[in-house]
Amino acid sequence: MQSTQIGDTDPIISVSVYDDGDITEVENYLESNLSEGDLDNYKLNVYQYSSDPLGFRDNERENLDLD
Numbered sequence: 001m002q003s004t005q006i007g008d009t010d011p012i013i014s015v016s017v018y019d020d021g022d023i024t025e026v027e028n029y030l031e032s033n034l035s036e037g038d039l040d041n042y043k044l045n046v047y048q049y050s051s052d053p054l055g056f057r058d059n060e061r062e063n064l065d066l067d
Helices: 020-033 036-041 053-062
Strands: 003-006 012-017 043-048
Touching: 012 020, 012 053, 020 043, 043 053
Parallel strands: 012 043
Antiparallel strands: 003 012
16 A cells, blocks of 8 residues: 545545555455445545656546546
């Protein structure tokens, strides 16, 4: 895991990971260990870290559907 962030205004728990192969493992871990209330209130967003700021932003936004 590279970093975590819980949105102040948007109900999102964002987690960036170094290895793309870890995304499913981290998603499963969070789904198993967060409460039902948390899972109902927050969207999970697990994505691959990138040292390139534009790549990082694109990876973070890839799984979000905020419309």
